[in-house]
Amino acid sequence: MKPASAFKIVFIVALVAAAGGGFFYQYERAPESSPVSRGAHLATTAGCFACHGLGAEDPRTNYRLGSNDAWRSRGIDPIWEEGLLEADEVIEWITHGVPERRRERHQQLLLRMPAYGDDGHLSPREINDIAAWSLAEAVRRSHRPARFEPLPDVAAVAALSDDDLIRRGDALARDSGCYQCHGELGQGAVSNLASFKGYIPGFQGDDFLALTADGDREEVRYWIEHGRGRALESGPLGGLASRYLDQQAIPMPAYADIFDDVETEILVSYLLLLNRMGPLDAQGVEALAITLISDSE
Known part of the structure; x- marks a missing residue:
């Protein structure tokens, strides 16, 4: 093969790779909403x-x-x-x-x-x-969660009904400031300068899944305890992920010293349930509000 032909092939491959990388980068940065x-x-x-x-x-x-x-x-x-x-x-x-x-x-x-x-x-x-x-x-302005008796152990969390998990998870998320950054009921909409997408993701959609290894329980737990993603930073684009996590204006706090094991398990289960429920439309918010309000009636 002539050197000129080889150069053209390398150039074309590099150009395609660059275009593909650019498309992938823009695809990954596409905003998500609820x-x-x-x-x-x-x-x-x-x-x-x-x-x-x-x-x-x-x-x-x-x-x-x-x-x-x-x-x-x-x-x-x-x-x-x-x-x-x-x-x-x-x-x-x-x-x-x-x-x-x-x-x-x-x-x-x-x-x-x-x-x-x-x-x-x-x-x-x-x-x-x-x-x-x-x-x-x-809901944000009028709902005041009830106080719950602590659960005896982590195994008791798995025995909760969805409604009881929603009530306990919401109370914990609300009292701990989770909604302040991730949006009311975890529905997003909070800006975050210099972050990868320019906002703090909610718990309701694909952003959450992408950051938590497709909703892996241990990865969600790691985020809560350490404020960072283990799978995210150890993956092929881990260096880029770490750079964005380090430079973003509002970093995720680490709750390892704030929550006990049972509270962490409640929050992990609640966030995964919210994600399964998906982005809440008006009827979805109403249904969730009815569940929350019934805890004090």
Whole structure:
């Protein structure tokens, strides 16, 4: 083979390898989202906070026409109205601007809720995303987990029903700050500068599986105890993974000295259950909220 031909072959192989590597890199960095995380963004772009504010601490004013044809000042309820945990009702508000049974009173308001679905401003999926986020916010702002008697040993964790595991796992995750970084109910949406994807992954999707060797229990446990991934850093791209873990603005803390063996087992099982449940839509958040709220009833 002539040297020029050999050079061309090497050049082509190198070019293909570089292109393939670039494609793989971009594929791996493709962002992942959940209905809750998408809903948080949509609530801003749709202007929800302009009328509803950021909660009870950020009140907004409206006027209602009274029976004597006089306008009276009144407040606007927050998006995550306490006690409003029914997905269909939230979706009805966003889609039609008001549930039909409340339309007559709504007409007496000076500022009226837009009908984002009827007017074609938002698709059904986008409406469900906003509903999922608002329901998750309602849980975050109003749910106070019950206190549970400690389990006797690790074996007792495996005997828990899914509902009991959800209640105990949520209480532990909430009290330990897991949701502060991984999003309410582990649904993501927290930015993290200089990290591989620019955000802290939730527990609900493929990011979690990629970081935990496809949901391996011992790998999930290692992350919780050490704040890093053993399989991730020992793999073929371990050096790159370590660099991103070292440089990211918000590192994962190590809980080895915080949790005992039973608490760690509860959290491992809970995170794996959340991942099996997948990204929660509005109906999924509602179902989980009902399970959580029943722990104090």
